[in-house]
């Protein structure tokens with residue numbers, strides 16, 4: 322098992338504590354291991370040393386697409402991850418050639434692209450990353466341990482540790498640290514903790530999307546020529562409100578997730594689920610499930626609104642404390658951005674710590690960098706969501722005009738591999754959305770779209 326060597330910092334710091342041991346927490350722990358003598362991850366669930374979902378991360382039972390932007394960060398930290406994924410039955414394939422993607426009344430162009438994507442279950446990905454993070458000599462995991470509160474200096478200006486409870490023993494104790502990072506996900510208690518310490522809580526942007534998912538596993542026939550393809554259907558909004566994704570995952574299984582926006586929800590009894598799949602404009606899904614053995618129950622998930630906490634706008638923040646991952650921004654999951662955003666935030670923190678920023682400026686600088694990471698996926702996701710009139714919340718300026726152009730981009734991706742290439746790089750979070758307005762792309766979009 323290979324982990325990129327810790328780039329030891331000459332100003333090695335003492336103890337860091339990461340709250341939450343899901344994917345975001347693991348990536349942050351990896352980044353912090355370059356700069357702290359000891360990194361302790363606190364996770365309230367029991368964590369098995371094998372791929373499995375836990376109570377604290379119910380979303381991991383649903384389809385998780387890893388964008389090439391996120392895979393790149395993971396490969397930076399774990400150079401053998403691709404090999405480990407392949408050895409464990411994940412599918413590594415060409416992002417444009419191997420994806421069958423139906424949208425706007427046709428299939429996006431397929432062509433060889435220099436981007437690899439990985440299809441696997443989320444528990445497998447997380448397990449492989451966790452094994453690599455815990456193999457580091459200076460990282461440890463305390464599972465079955467719940468964070469109850471922050472500990473601060475008497476003047477409440479600096480966080481000096483956390484108060485934890487060991488679930489099985491019921492024992493409560495304090496752990497001290499030079500840096501505490503909250504990666505406890507969307508339900509993070511940091512806003513409340515800040516107010517209790519006399520700081521302001523961050524302002525919040527909420528975009529209501531009322532999305533529901535349902536997921537089921539099926540046996541995959543490796544002889545089916547489609548068995549090494551990802552399949553995606555995304556709607557031509559606002560006329561269509563449903564989506565579907567079917568990925569080949571380890572163990573010769575298909576993972577199918579379908580769902581819809583704004584109440585166009587999938588039923589979770591077998592007949593309603595199958596009928597929903599049958600009605601999707603992309604026939605491959607129904608064709609495959611009609612001929613494949615189901616391997617799981619149908620698992621539902623409801624997601625009411627995307628949520629962004631604007632820590633970057635706070636004037637004051639306690640020393641020795643940061644917040645990351647879904648605790649900062651939880652995106653409408655349909656766009657598959659959360660793991661990539663969390664990984665990109667982790668590498669930004671790594672870079673900042675490498676610059677030895679004075680401690681009193683760290684939070685401010687980090688939240689500015691994290692906001693830059695979050696801005697683009699947030700704009701992409703929210704922009705698409707506002708195609709539906711039922712979507713409510715802070716609407717980005719000029720989104721109507723931008724969406725008209727993006728509709729043409731979508732249509733052009735069905736015909737023109739150059740436009741499709743440019744689009745896939747933007748949605749992978751590798752290129753800025755402005756690249757779609759470059760004259761080389763713009764005129765092709767106008768012509769084809």
Ligand SMILES: Cc1cc2nc3c(=O)[nH]c(=O)nc-3n(C[C@H](O)[C@H](O)[C@H](O)COP(=O)(O)OP(=O)(O)OC[C@H]3O[C@@H](n4cnc5c(N)ncnc54)[C@H](O)[C@@H]3O)c2cc1C
Pocket residue numbers: 340341342343344345346363364365366376377378380381383384385386387388466467468469504505506507534622624645646647648654655656657658659660661663
């Ligand atoms: C339905 C759904 C589908 C998704 N699909 C995709 C996808 O396709 N692609 C993608 O990139 N992203 C996807 N995401 C987002 C992705 O799951 C998250 O972005 C990712 O898990 C990183 O989140 P996180 O680690 O910040 O928080 P979480 O994954 O929410 O983890 C928080 C962790 O903190 C722990 N915790 C909470 N409270 C405490 C406490 N008091 N003490 C100790 N531990 C605590 C929890 O047990 C949990 O392990 C999806 C999300 C949902 C909801």
